[in-house]
Amino acid sequence: xxxxxxxxxxxxxxxxxxxxxxxxxxxxxxxxxxxxxxxxxxxxxxxxxxxxxxxxxxxxxxxxxxxxxxxxxxxxxxxxxxxxxxxxxxxxxxxxxxxxxxxxxxxxxxxxxxxxxxxxxxxxxxxxxxxxxxxxxxxxxxxxxxxxxxxxxxxxxxxxxxxxxxxxxxxxxxxxxxxxxxxxxxxxxxxxxxxxxxxxxxxxxxxxxxxxxxxxxxxxxxxxxxxxxxxxxxxxxxxxxxxxxxxxxxxxxxxxxxxxxxxxxxxxxxxxxxxxxxxxxxxxxxxxxxxxxxxxxxxxxxxxxxxxxxxxxxxxxxxxxxxxxxxxxxxxxxxxxxxxxxxxxxxxxxxxxxxxxxxxxxxxxxxxxxxxxxxxxxxxxxxxxxxxxxxxxxxxxxxxxxxxxxxxxxxxxxxxxxxxxxxxxxxxxxxxxxxxxxxxxxxxxxxxxxxxxxxxxxxxxxxxxxxxxxxxxxxxxxxxxxxxxxxxxxx
Ligand SMILES: Cc1cc2nc3c(=O)[nH]c(=O)nc-3n(C[C@H](O)[C@H](O)[C@H](O)COP(=O)(O)OP(=O)(O)OC[C@H]3O[C@@H](n4cnc5c(N)ncnc54)[C@H](O)[C@@H]3O)c2cc1C
Numbered sequence: 001x002x003x004x005x006x007x008x009x010x011x012x013x014x015x016x017x018x019x020x021x022x023x024x025x026x027x028x029x030x031x032x033x034x035x036x037x038x039x040x041x042x043x044x045x046x047x048x049x050x051x052x053x054x055x056x057x058x059x060x061x062x063x064x065x066x067x068x069x070x071x072x073x074x075x076x077x078x079x080x081x082x083x084x085x086x087x088x089x090x091x092x093x094x095x096x097x098x099x100x101x102x103x104x105x106x107x108x109x110x111x112x113x114x115x116x117x118x119x120x121x122x123x124x125x126x127x128x129x130x131x132x133x134x135x136x137x138x139x140x141x142x143x144x145x146x147x148x149x150x151x152x153x154x155x156x157x158x159x160x161x162x163x164x165x166x167x168x169x170x171x172x173x174x175x176x177x178x179x180x181x182x183x184x185x186x187x188x189x190x191x192x193x194x195x196x197x198x199x200x201x202x203x204x205x206x207x208x209x210x211x212x213x214x215x216x217x218x219x220x221x222x223x224x225x226x227x228x229x230x231x232x233x234x235x236x237x238x239x240x241x242x243x244x245x246x247x248x249x250x251x252x253x254x255x256x257x258x259x260x261x262x263x264x265x266x267x268x269x270x271x272x273x274x275x276x277x278x279x280x281x282x283x284x285x286x287x288x289x290x291x292x293x294x295x296x297x298x299x300x301x302x303x304x305x306x307x308x309x310x311x312x313x314x315x316x317x318x319x320x321x322x323x324x325x326x327x328x329x330x331x332x333x334x335x336x337x338x339x340x341x342x343x344x345x346x347x348x349x350x351x352x353x354x355x356x357x358x359x360x361x362x363x364x365x366x367x368x369x370x371x372x373x374x375x376x377x378x379x380x381x382x383x384x385x386x387x388x389x390x391x392x393x394x395x396x397x398x399x400x401x402x403x404x405x406x407x408x409x410x411x412x413x414x415x416x417x418x419x420x421x422x423x424x425x426x427x428x429x430x431x432x433x434x435x436x437x438x439x440x441x442x443x444x445x446x447x448x449x450x451x452x453x454x455x456x457x458x459x460x461x462x463x464x465x466x467x468x469x470x471x472x473x474x475x476x477x478x479x480x481x482x483x484x485x486x487x488x489x490x491x
Contacts, residue, residue, distance in 0.1 A: 001196060006032040006170075007366065008201040009190045011177050011213055013037075014046035015153060015347055016339050017205035018160035019354035024361075025167035028369040032199075033161070033169060034192055036176035036209075038472025039432040040425055041157040044207035045346070047435075048231075048282065048314030050258060050271065051153050052245050054345040055092060055145035057112025057120060058255055064325040066115045068349035068356070073147060075351035080151065083159035084380040086263045089149035093128070093142040094247040095135060097298050104249040105143045112145070119146050134241050134300050150245060150263045153347050154435045155380075162424040163378040167371060171425055174472055177206070180216040180336070187217070187335035201335045201366055203357055207317050208279040210326075210340035217333045222326060224341065226279045227316040229254070229271025230288040232296075232308040235443055239265040246299050255344065257295025259303070264438065269296035269303070271314065284311045309443050316343045327353065328360050337361065381419045381436060385411040406456070407449040409442020417453060421460045428461065430454070431471040450477065 008024060010017045013035035024031045037043040053076050059066035080087035096102045105122050112120045121144050128135060128142045165171055175192035180202055182188060190197040206213045211224045245260035254273035262268050272291045289311055296303055319326050319341025326340040339357055342349070362368050384402055387395060395402040401415035420427040420436040427433045430440065433453055440446030440453075454468045454477065469475045479485060 003196040006030050006197050006199040009197050009199045010203045010205055012206040013040040013161060014044045014207050015157045015350045016342050016353060018157045019350040020203055020357050021164035021169045022160045023354035023358050025164045025169050026371055026374045028371045031169045032197055033171045034175045034177055035173050038174050038429050040161040041154045042471055045315055045317055046153050046157050048312055049153050051150050051262060053149040053151055054348045055148040056115050056117045057108050061114040064327060068352045069345040070116050071352035072349040079351055082376045083163055083378045085156050085159045087149055087151045088263050090244050091146040092148040092245045093144055095142045095299055096140045096249060097136045097138060099140045101249045102140050108143050132243060134302055136299055136301055152263050158436060159378055165424045167374050182217050182333050185334055201361060203337045203339055205339045208315060217336045219330050222319050225318040225320055226276050227318050228274050228276050228313050230284045230292055230313045231268060231270030233310050234267035234308050236265045238267045238304055238307055241267055248299060257292055259296050259300045282313045284313050310445055317341060318343050327356060329364055381416050384413045406452050407439035409444050410438040412437045412439040417456050418460060429469050429471050
């Protein structure tokens with residue numbers, strides 16, 4: 001067990017932890033971020049969500065969700081440009097698929113105005129059809145929010161965390177926080193299986209497990225309910241069926257089932273909303289997927305139903321009681337700061353929450369001096385798929401591994417995979433490489449490229465193939481050499 005010192009320990013490397021880490025790296029501080037999974041955003045809500053940068057009309061006025069949504073969206077264009085993250089501010093549409101739903105659009109419009117969302121307008125069926133030729137022809141109109149967009153949630157989180165690391169933050173993966181030591185009402189130490197971290201400040205950004213982290217310091221006034229949302233992802237050939245994220249009118253518990261393009265060019269439909277008990281249960285269900293299809297078909301009746309390539313589910317972090325973000329210090333323990341209960345629009349709110357946590361730490365007594373070496377710019381891995389023929393030629397001339405295609409569906413080269421493995425937060429699992437390069441995200445869903453990526457991981461890091469995992473822990477692909485296993489079985 002290693003003992004280290006930190007000014008601040010951030011628990012959890014989802015989009016909230018990573019945003020806070022990057023914000024704090026602007027200052028001369030010793031910051032440590034610990035994550036229980038084998039990669040940043042390897043667990044929790046950030047790795048599987050809809051990726052909408054919300055305008056801010058949905059949340060009830062006066063809530064933290066509404067406040068930080070509207071503040072957060074303002075950061076996105078500059079932040080994504082600095083971090084080399086794809087962002088498309090294409091606006092969103094809430095579609096009334098029948099006349100009697102139009103009055104709900106008025107409610108959302110008024111709510112949006114109260115929240116301070118600019119440029120909202122209700123558009124009629126003719127303009128809607130021009131903007132969205134595949135929309136339900138019975139649609140009566142839509143609420144148009146031009147100040148919204150789409151982003152890749154894990155791409156953004158990796159970029160935030162990498163930029164934090166480049167500016168001095170230390171990230172420890174596969175380190176589950178098991179205890180927080182408090183003495184005389186003051187945070188003293190964070191404990192993981194491999195680390196004792198002496199610190200006076202802990203930021204609880206542990207997503208679904210934020211209530212369990214709070215219990216470690218004696219706070220038991222909230223609990224987290226996992227609310228599952230299931231999706232269908234369609235082939236990239238159908239990414240242009242929708243030009244904007246298309247919402248139905250919302251329900252009591254969610255914004256409803258969307259049809260949306262992703263920033264990487266796929267078409268995505270979902271999510272439904274079902275409260276469950278198990279915080280790790282990301283299975284999809286027949287009933288849930290049926291609900292998603294029915295919802296999406298109401299918005300876009302000519303969806304190409306045979307062309308989806310994968311189903312998946314994400315878990316929302318619903319904090320009860322209150323159903324709102326839980327942000328700030330607690331009176332009983334000095335140095336313990338919550339960034340908890342961050343359900344949607346948490347991805348959008350993340351940069352504003354990060355600034356709020358920075359200010360809270362300052363108010364709680366942490367000394368802030370600027371980090372003179374802070375560099376806000378981070379470069380992603382150049383993607384062969386997006387290069388012009390001339391750029392491809394130059395890339396191959398500079399690094400011949402750019403000439404070796406590993407993932408055929410997404411045209412990902414060996415050079416990109418090697419760069420992901422040696423990136424600021426090294427990708428050591430198949431999923432970590434997938435999130436950084438898109439290898440395995442295409443039509444064949446990694447059937448072709450997985451063995452080749454395993455061979456590259458083996459070569460670059462010396463990890464035996466039997467020990468290579470999908471996402472850490474026991475998620476191994478192979479048990480050993482077939483012949484050895486056969487002989488062993490025969491005795
Ligand atoms: C289905 C769905 C759709 C959504 N759509 C949108 C959207 O379109 N737009 C939007 O703005 N928001 C959306 N959201 C909300 C958004 O995804 C979340 O608000 C955001 O990802 C929360 O980030 P987080 O960092 O708080 O939590 P998480 O991403 O869950 O991160 C918490 C991290 O803490 C780690 N952790 C937990 N316990 C420990 C421990 N003991 N030790 C160390 N690490 C620990 C976890 O492994 C995890 O990586 C959606 C959410 C879902 C589920």
